Amino acid sequence: MSEQSLSDGPARVVTAALLIIGNEILSGRTKDANLAFLGENLNDLGIQMSECRVVRDDEADIIAAVRALSERYDYVFTTGGIGPTHDDITCACIAKAFGAAVIRHPEAMRRLTLHYEKTGVEFNEMRQRMANIPDGASLIDNPVSAAPGFKIGNVYVMAGVPRIMQGMFDELRETLTGGDKKQAVSILCPLGEGVVAAGLQEIQDRYPDLDIGSYPFFRMGQIGTNLVLRGFDEAALAAAGDEVRALVRAHGAEPEDSAEDWK
Amino acid sequence: MSEQSLSDGPARVVTAALLIIGNEILSGRTKDANLAFLGENLNDLGIQMSECRVVRDDEADIIAAVRALSERYDYVFTTGGIGPTHDDITCACIAKAFGAAVIRHPEAMRRLTLHYEKTGVEFNEMRQRMANIPDGASLIDNPVSAAPGFKIGNVYVMAGVPRIMQGMFDELRETLTGGDKKQAVSILCPLGEGVVAAGLQEIQDRYPDLDIGSYPFFRMGQIGTNLVLRGFDEAALAAAGDEVRALVRAHGAEPEDSAEDWK
Structure with a gap:
């Protein structure tokens, strides 16, 4: 028996869902590695991965899925669609799902400006899109490539590239509150x-x-x-x-x- | 240009969804390989994989997901939960989703009886559960391990083990009707x-x-x-x-x- 005996009362079950955003996962072009990583790492924190959905890069589909999952589960994580190109529509969709405006976030701009100065790469208008964040969201640090994720409500928006997603998850791990651990x-x-x-x-x-x-x-x-x-x-x-x-x-x-x- | 020029009219888009059933996929214990396989192979047939959901071995969750996907997409495939053990509840759930009774299917029994006679393994009561099929469903051949999948409405119920799922898919491939191919x-x-x-x-x-x-x-x-x-x-x-x-x-x-x- 562990120090905290769990047979004395009902277990505190904390749940999570993952929303994977991207045509390339559905087409089979890219094999998802984020579900298995999050399933294992959340379980270590006493959070049970309870559902996963994979949707296309489609505004209505993303909004509907994030709302359904956000209502039902304690935590929702999303991966994919937060880069600098036109097909990266996750930020705009999550903002709409929460009825929030999208702002150019000053702290995200500061981090990205610094990153591109250091690497000597032009911080052009499309790259500046990665500083767009729903109003009221808080940033998730990106120790790998600077462009932050964000948290709004119970939804954590992260990169799709596994190495970057894992770096972000390491940054936010301590802020998550699990229940009893299976x-x-x-x-x-x-x-x-x-x-x-x-x-x-x-x-x-x-x-x-x-x-x-x-x-x-x-x-x-x-x-x-x-x-x-x-x-x-x-x-x-x-x-x-x-x-x-x-x-x-x-x-x-x-x-x-x-x-x-x-x- | 192909023989059939596609610029003359709207494309005939045929869609599919995948429902993956199993706690072990969500916990990270088992890494799914079926989405990528089906995404690629359906595309070859002119069928666009448009959504995927992963749900726990939970009756209400399975029924809700299969109904939602069956209404929205042309084809729905499910993987997982059709073995002989108590945690294999897919057949019962799909039957309920369609309001169908579960019957012990004579042709499935014949195939399984033959298989277990050949392999010299006892065809016990739990293994006979694999001949349970929703009334009105048609069988999907299993060239690997005999226990059939089945089709009811637009839902194709297949094994979760990739080698068996792929064998089943090869059997039903020719029965699927695609649209224009991207x-x-x-x-x-x-x-x-x-x-x-x-x-x-x-x-x-x-x-x-x-x-x-x-x-x-x-x-x-x-x-x-x-x-x-x-x-x-x-x-x-x-x-x-x-x-x-x-x-x-x-x-x-x-x-x-x-x-x-x-x-």
Whole structure:
């Protein structure tokens, strides 16, 4: 049991959603890497990634999605569409979603001016668009390439390039307030999931507050299944984990605790 | 120009959406590979992937998402949640979304019985759940592991494991009817996107029916930008491509036609 026992009351569940903006993700041209990064890193903070949407570079679609997600989840993150070119329309859309004007943000201008002076690159009008920020938003620092993201309401607007997004997330990580953190027990078993399915169902029925997932794999010609138990109540998790190990042994196989406690 | 000139009338745009079902994608445990595969392969058929949602293994969330996507897009594909374990709830949810009962499908039972006879594995009650199909749905063949997917209305329900999903997609590919196929011109330029941004904006304004995308990259210490033009009208695409090449040259650099005509 952790210092803070979680079985004494309902868990404080804090949720997040990700909105990925960009035709190139939908066309398959670019493979998204931001969902997996945010899912893992938010979980470490006690925030559960609960939905993700990918939309085209389309004003109405972006506005509708950000409103729907912002109403439903505690935190919303967006990635993509904040560069200097005409197809970067995220700022304007988020501003409209919140009924805010877009202003040329003085602090963002200062940072970008400094960055382009240092790098000797012309700070032209299109690059100055990256200092456009919805009125009332606060900046998210960009330690990689200067152009800031921003936060408005519960929406965090970040770059799409993974290295830049990760740098921004590192800057804002400490400002996020998580709830109880889901713990996980991961048990590897050298059986097809159909073998343990009935027993797993029974264990799930006895522990309705846990999520028990079954993820089959083929590895080096061998069939196997990762059985992952997740929940807030560590005592229930430990007891259910023991039942799953006993189930695997009852089918003549040896369970193995996986080194990865979340994956 | 292709045999069928597309500049004579409005393009026939056929759209699709993908619904990815599974906690493990949102937690970051598993990285989705199905969106990129379907985005590319549907485009080859003249079908535009227009939205993607990732939802948890939650009945209400799955039903709401599949209804919203089914109403809006021509085709909806789902991946994940059709295995033998208790957490595989996709079939029941899709059936509810369409107001259909779930039946034990005779042909699915026949295929699975044969498969398990061949492999010498017990065809137990939980594995028989994989023959549960919404009443009125038609089967999607699974050349990899027998358990079929299914189609109901405009929704195609497929496995989440990429190898199985791709096998299913190959089986149903010929049954899909695309519209006009978007063509792409991809031009690599050794300049930051901020350099060409103003000129690109002007070209985009002159060709409002084309999508002009700007995708910056860093490669071997060099900054560069992929400029990708997409559209139905090949003549407009060729003319706009020439303008983009001229723009790059006007900034003292040599454009390079990228071998990848879609990526």
